Amino acid sequence: GENVEQHPSTLSVQEGDSAVIKCTYSDSASNYFPWYKQELGKGPQLIIDIRSNVGEKKDQRIAVTLNKTAKHFSLHITETQPEDSAVYFCAAGAPGANNLFFGTGTRLTVIP
Amino acid sequence: DVKVTQSSRYLVKRTGEKVFLECVQDMDHENMFWYRQDPGLGLRLIYFSYDVKMKEKGDIPEGYSVSREKKERFSLILESASTNQTSMYLCASTPVWTGELFFGEGSRLTVL
Numbered sequence: 001g002e003n004v005e006q007h008p009s010t011l012s013v014q015e016g017d018s019a020v021i022k023c024t025y026s027d028s029a030s031n032y033f034p035w036y037k038q039e040l041g042k043g044p045q046l047i048i049d050i051r052s053n054v055g056e057k058k059d060q061r062i063a064v065t066l067n068k069t070a071k072h073f074s075l076h077i078t079e080t081q082p083e084d085s086a087v088y089f090c091a092a093g094a095p096g097a098n099n100l101f102f103g104t105g106t107r108l109t110v111i112p
Numbered sequence: 113d114v115k116v117t118q119s120s121r122y123l124v125k126r127t128g129e130k131v132f133l134e135c136v137q138d139m140d141h142e143n144m145f146w147y148r149q150d151p152g153l154g155l156r157l158i159y160f161s162y163d164v165k166m167k168e169k170g171d172i173p174e175g176y177s178v179s180r181e182k183k184e185r186f187s188l189i190l191e192s193a194s195t196n197q198t199s200m201y202l203c204a205s206t207p208v209w210t211g212e213l214f215f216g217e218g219s220r221l222t223v224l
Contacts, residue, residue, distance in 0.1 A: 001171075009152070032211045043116070043202055043215030044155070089154060093211055099145075099170070099214065104154040 002027040004092050006103025013080050014111050021106045023090035024072045032093040033066060033073045034100070039086045047088075048075070080110045115139070116216040117204050125221045131190040133219050135203030142208050144186035145170075146178060149200040149218070158201075161186055193223045 003026040008065055013019050025033075031052035036044035050064045050073065057064050061080075066073040066093045087107050091100040119134040138142065145160040147170075157170030159178040167178050175197060179187045186205075190197055200220050204213040 004154075004155070024168075024181075032209060036213075041217065043204075043217050044213075045215065046212050049211060099157060099160060100211070102155040104152055 002030060002048065002092055002094065002101040004090060004101050004103045006090050006106060008106060008111070009104065010107045012049075012109045012111060013079060015080060015082060017080055018079050019084070019108055019110075020079045021075045021090070021108070022068075023074070023092075023103050026071065026093040026103075027092070027094060028068075028071065029094045030092040031095055032100075032102075034091050034093075035064060036089045036091065036102075037074050037086045038105075044089055053084055065073045069097070077108075080108075082110050082112050084108060116203055116205055116214050118184075118201075118216040118219045121217065122222075123222050124224065126224055127194060128210045129193050129223075131193050131221065131223075133188040133190075133201055133203075133221070135188070135205075135216055136184050137186075137203075137214070138184065139205070139207070139214070141205035141214070142183075143206045144180065145201040145203065145204040145206075145213065146176075146186065146188045148172065149202055150205050151221065155202065158188065166206040193221075195223050197221065198223045205222050 034049035038044040064074040090103040093100045117138045132203040147155040161180040193197045203216040
C-alpha cells in the first residue's frame with residue numbers, strides 16, 4: 001500500500017518568513033496530493049491540492065509543488081502570519097481508490 | 113457549507129465498556145470515513161462506507177465496527193473498549209469521490 005512520509009514534525013518560523021513542509025510517497029499510481037490544515041480543537045480542513053498533471057499550484061501565500069519522478073511534494077507558505085500556526089498534513093490518493101493516505105503531520109508555529 | 117457533526121467531543125469510558133461514536137453529515141455525501149489521530153502517527157483510516165449498509169475496512173479496523181443505516185449517519189462502535197483505544201477520532205465525508213474530505217471536529221476518547 002501507499003506510504004507517505006512527512007518532514008519536519010515541528011517547525012518554528014518568525015512571522016513574515018517562509019515555511020516549507022515536505023512529503024514523499026511510495027506508490028507511483030498516486031495522482032492526487034492534498035494538504036490539510038488542522039487548527040487547535042478543530043478537524044483538518046483542505047487548504048490546497050494538486051493533481052499529477054501539474055507541477056505547481058499557487059493560492060495567495062500558499063503553494064504546492066510536485067515532483068512525480070522523485071515522488072515528493074511540498075507545501076510552501078510565504079509571509080507567514082500567526083494564524084498560520086497549526087498542524088499541517090499531506091496526503092496522497094490513487095485513482096480508483098476512494099481513500100487518502102496521510103503523512104504524520106507537521107506542527108507549524110509562527111512566532112510574532 | 114458542509115457540516116459534519118460528531119455528537120460527543122469528549123468521552124471518558126472504562127475498559128470493557130461498549131462505546132458508540134456518532135457522526136452526521138448534512139450534505140447528502142455518499143462516502144463517510146472514520147479516522148483515528150494519534151501524535152506522531154497522523155491520521156489512520158479505521159473504516160469507510162461508500163453507501164448505506166456498505167462498509168470497507170481501512171488500515172486499522174481491529175477492535176472496531178461501524179454502522180451505516182442511513183446515508184447521513186455513520187457510527188463507530190468499540191465493542192469492548194481498551195486503554196490503547198484512547199485517541200482522537202475524526203469522522204469525514206465526501207461526495208462521489210472527489211478527493212476532498214470534510215472533517216468533523218473530532219471526538220476525544222479516554223479509556224481508563
